[in-house]
Amino acid sequence: MDIKEAIRQRRSVRSFTGESISETTRKDLRDFLSGLYNPFGGHFTIRLKEFDLKNGYRPATYGMIKGASDFFVIAMADDEMTSLAVGFCFEQVVLKSWQLGLGTCWIAATFRESDFNSGELWPENEKLRIVCPVGYAAKKSVVEKITRLTLGSRSRLPFEELFFDEGFGKPLARDNRFSGSLEMMRLAPSSKNSQPWRALVCGDIVHFYYLPKGQLSVLDCGIGICHFYESEKSEGRCGQFFKDNTVAARHNQWVYLVSFRN
Ligand SMILES: Cc1cc2nc3c(=O)[nH]c(=O)nc-3n(C[C@H](O)[C@H](O)[C@H](O)COP(=O)(O)O)c2cc1C
Known part of the structure; x- marks a missing residue:
């Protein structure tokens, strides 16, 4: 799938099958992370983290995300260039994931930070601000359908x-x-x-x-x-x-x- 098709097709995915992504795909994504194009500089760190759903541990997303075991976690400094760079760089990952057949959803508000932050050490002045599930899309849950309707997610300004x-x-x-x-x-x-x-x-x-x-x-x-x-x-x-x-x-x-x- 070429990049414009990925842009046209992509939507946020909040319901996942629960199937973990393969080691090969995980490696592809990590390699992609290390080669991101960043013309803006800034200070941020992106990691891919796996949670063991079989252990019953669910990092809290306040019911928003279902069935995801893999999450990108993003720590960043608090300045304009960093914000611009994070948006620019991580969206490359979102589009790449879609091209690999994986759904994602940027999450900046609906997550409990301590659940995603355990065991993480970040560079000085960077704080965990964004998480993003990545995995295989399942049928949309009722919560997901309501969220999309409430946000008007399908529509864009003219x-x-x-x-x-x-x-x-x-x-x-x-x-x-x-x-x-x-x-x-x-x-x-x-x-x-x-x-x-x-x-x-x-x-x-x-x-x-x-x-x-x-x-x-x-x-x-x-x-x-x-x-x-x-x-x-x-x-x-x-x-x-x-x-x-x-x-x-x-x-x-x-x-x-x-x-x-x-
Ligand atoms: C920076 C950013 C933060 C977001 N934070 C959340 C969030 O906290 N919870 C959530 O359910 N969706 C979140 N979203 C997803 C948006 O609601 C979604 O992108 C928007 O409604 C458009 O829908 P689409 O991605 O399906 O095109 C976020 C999106 C972006 C870009």
Whole structure:
């Protein structure tokens, strides 16, 4: 499955079969973790952890996750570049997992930290903030169905409300050179499906802005930017990210984050 198909198909999975992932798959995922592309720096650590369900131990996710024995656990520092990098890097893992036939679900709120943190030592200034089950999807539980309905997980904001051309008054045309990759950004997952990303295209540059809706807005934006970048890469276009000091730091409530040139 190519990356754009993975982006189109992916959904959060909260109900799993209980079958553990194989040692080979676990190794593939660990190898993938060690080769993540990170243009943003920051300080974070991602590990893959296995829980023995047969022992009856269930790390608490407040009923949200069923039947998962393997979890990614992510510790991170508390700064903007780290949040951007975690979103950008870990979404690569989410998409890779989907390509391997595995479901995942970013979890930032509905988990008991102490259950996932036992025995873990993290680098200084990093704290466990995200967990993510990974495994084979089972039929959706009633809780999962209700959660998806409540969050409106299937819907996304219209393209015209998110992406602009030369100025924030003019929506981006569908035939713009960046539209295909921005459409991939539009489909990205975000906490509570908040979709706090906006982009302004100026010639061969895309400026990314975020709407500070909560603590996870920059991280969410990193996830969307990952989809954008993966799509550009799949078209053989490998541009560069940079901070552009000449653009407005804010537009209304939107805050400038980073730019991409190709
Ligand atoms: C950073 C982040 C944090 C999330 N935290 C939770 C969570 O704590 N509990 C949960 O059930 N879902 C969580 N989600 C999943 C979102 O609700 C889900 O991605 C969104 O509703 C869109 O649905 P989709 O992933 O199926 O496209 C999180 C997603 C992201 C990106």
